[in-house]
Amino acid sequence: MKKLIIYSILGVMLLSVTSCYKADNWDAPSARIHGRVIDSYTGENLLSSQNDWSIRIWERSWTASEPTNQNLPVKQDGSYNNSKLFAGTYDMLPYGGPFWPVTDTAKNVVFNGTTEQDFTVTPYLQLLDFETSLDGLNLTMKCRLKAPIRTGLPNLVEIKPFLSLTTFCGAGANSNIDIGEYSNKRIQINKSWQDEVGDSETSNVYTIGPLPVKAGYTYYVRLGANVNDANRKYNYTEIVRVDVPR
Template identity: 30%
Template sequence: MIRKRIMTSLLAGLILTSCSKIDNYVAPNGGIRGKLIDKITNEGLQAEQPNGFTVKLFEKGGKLNSPIAFQGKPDGTFENAFVFQNEYKVLVTEGAFFPIDTAVITIGASTENNFEVVPFLAITDATVTPAAGKVTVNYRLKRAQVGDKIVERKVLVSRVPTVNNSVFDFKAQTELAAVSDTDILAGMFSDEVTGLSSGQTYYVRIAARTNNPLKKYNYSKIFTVKVP
């Protein structure tokens, strides 16, 4: 019995000693931020969140199959302020744009790096006009590089500032699979969303999709309107 008590006391002492050690690992002291620039509009690439696009960091000397991955923001910006200062291969991927080359970037305390991307589609010449109980949205679709078939366009209306293909309260949707891309790109579209309440503020966004493997949408910026 005495021997058992002695062993128990020794074990407890070892556990307490191990818990008292100070964690002296160096914390990440670097950061990277930037923006995806839409080559058609020369503005930030409009995306949805989450899963609009992914930034992957492959650290020099690290495992190539274990990147640091994080999501971009709806306005095309991205930031990770919790990485080690080092050289990285940076891959921007999984968005509604054509693949771009991997960049090699030395990340310091706060490193900024923008990337130009060619979107599958861009929404241009967009106007949103409110009227009693509705909004009318005019716009064009444009592209700089031929890709998958254009299959869908829609206008999304939300009661909250977040609005995308997953978050909306009203929509007008048109299937385009049977229309030639030539005709789509030459046209000016006008969509009407009805059933809106007078005096209510709404957030309006245009979305369009090609038949890309990830089923990603390209978006316009968000328009804020008040229905009279």
């Protein structure tokens, strides 16, 4: 009798454990898509920031309803990568970044195994001749703006300094130091290129600062400028490392 009870308890326990194991009838998503977003002026990757904007994708092999878009975030180095997508055909569109709207959606890109898809975009602005100079504990940054296409260019909004204590630097970077001492030094323009710069393709030098920094720290800094399009994202300079002496 005792044995019977023990066996039946054991049996129930065994059942309860095995019932947890059940194979999914659908394979885990494993298709990978990656690529670069190329600046049409430089041929290099677009200077970007983490969390600033993303590439929209719509799965067209899904036909049960109108697919809503998924987003593939573009990284600071202008590349993107996602290795956990369902295989299928997708439409892709770089969307909401600091460039002239991309109208030709990449149609029916097949995601299967590893797929590489690059995009070329035309930035609104280029930030040229970026310079930093350190005077004691005051940092000054300089740049010039260039707008190769000025017809239909939305108004310039602002030029803003970004400082960070990690190599990630930009508006969307979590490590961006967001304090009044820095953001109050941004240059607010809110004018058309014609009113601000005139007929020229390239602006005069803008100087931002002095920005107080701390002795002995290493900063990663850059400038960003944006125009008043729907998304108001920044075009950036490259990131420069600034070592403040002790």
